Amino acid sequence: TPRHRPRTKPARAIRMKEPQWTDYGVLQTYEEEGEEETEPDMDPGNGLVSSARGILSVMTHPDFDLCVTLETYTRRPPVETKGWDKVVEVGYFSPGGQIVLYDSLSGTELPNLALNGSKGHYRIRVHYAWFPWKGEAQSGQRLLIMAYPGKGDREIVHRNRKST
Secondary structure, eight states, X not given: OOXXXXXXOOSEEEEOSSOBOOSSSEEEEEOOOSSOOOOXXXXXXXXXXXXXXXXXXXXXXXXXXXXXXXXXXXXXXXXOOTXXXXXXXXXXXXXXXXXXXXXXXXTEEOOOOSGGGOOXXXXXXXXXXXXXXXXXXXXXXEEEEEEEEOOXXXXXXXXXXXXX
């Protein structure tokens, strides 16, 4: 897939060298806070990402590999929608500074998105797109996940067009 060329320099950028996959199309993080609460409804009405205190979920298609890039910023990066089918941003509170998305069934685990392992309020912006494989009839999917410190639980859908 084409490399992401950020408009502002991230504090950290990681492009996973090998394609990732999920067993059921979900990457999640659970950060425990000590006391057990009722699990919130994590159905993303936007079809891509949802969050609650200490829980973040990213939905993908389970039958295709993922090309993943992760970027962590010290402040809000510019919004980029060109070349993406969906771009959705949500608020997330990290009680432990371990924003590690994983799928326990497939064994996929992504690096920590938290800025220097800091707990607190973050904004998580997820970019999603389908891409054609060269010389083949199949397609793949790619994710760009950006994290930066920021308050607010409001969900913002920057782009949500139908994938082909």
